[in-house]
Amino acid sequence: MTHGIEAAQPHWFYDFVSPFSYLLLEQHDKWPTLAFNATPIELDTLYRHWGGRAAYSLPTKRIFTYRHALFRAEQLGIPFRMPPVHPFDSRAAMQLALATNADIQGVREIFRFIWREGRDPSTAEGFASLCERLGQNGDVLQAANATAQAQLQRNTAEAIALGVFGVPTFYLDGQLFWGEDALPMVLYCARTPNWLESKEVQRVSALPSAVKPD
Incomplete structure (x- = not known):
């Protein structure tokens, strides 16, 4: 039996292929003190859906991304080694996390196997x-x-129905926070949720586009 995502609960979406998901999870002690559900999703499917x-x-x-991941790891003091x-x-690693009902610690162990x-x-x-x-047991x-x-x-x-377009992504109070570098914003909004309702945030969130999408 599969289980649906509870939109009222905070979630953290990840894919083990993402080095930035690993780097963000290694900063778990800095996360807001909320019970985020670690939820695996397929990054490639997100790309295909959103074009x-x-x-x-x-x-x-590709070169920049790998260099940036290594730089961020060194900057944060997080052990980091790219897989071969x-x-x-x-998918097998994410299915393993699901089959074993892995919590944050279990998910972190898989990330460390790959990225540490x-x-x-x-x-x-x-x-x-x-x-x-x-x-x-593999069997x-x-x-x-x-x-x-x-x-x-x-x-x-x-996740796509919620608007998730990449990983890692925090989902909190119906809002999306994407990327390893979004952690300060998540922390701020957890402490000051009315910031998202401020006049300027509302204005930039509703800006029209002068260019039609392809």
């Missing part, structure tokens, strides 16, 4: 090592795979 292109699909942006290939297929140790969870060997790391997980896959697809569809 965007992944950073790694553009050669110069990127992008990789993150530089491992690839999409290979048979890498996934087996990850299951062993979490104390999970049991295989049996739960169909349910976890359906849940991942539902998570992604419902």
Whole structure:
């Protein structure tokens, strides 16, 4: 049985393929003291839905993105090692998180396997090592795979319905906060929620466009 996203609850949307999701989770001690539901979604599906292109699909942006992730990790003092290939297929790792009902600590352990140790969870060997790391039986997980896959697809569809366009994204009080560098804004809005109702925020949120979309 799959479960729907409760729009009234705070969520944190992630994909294990995202280095910035890892970097943001490593700053969990700075997050607002709210019970965010760690919710895996498929980043590539978001790109396809919204008509965007992944950073790694553009050669110069790909290089910058990896350098920026490394720079941010060094700036924040977070251990960081790129996996041997990127992008990789993150669906098995996300289904593992769902099948095991992983909490923030469990999700962090998977992120660290990938982004701290530089491992690839999409290979048979890498996934087996990850299951062993979490104390999970691969055969049991295989049996739960169909349910976890359906849940991942539902998570992604419902995130899109909320307007989520990338990861990492905080969803709080019906508002979206995207990116590792959005944490200060999340903290501010958690303390001062009426800021979003201020005149200037409302004005910029409703600006018309002078250019028609393609």
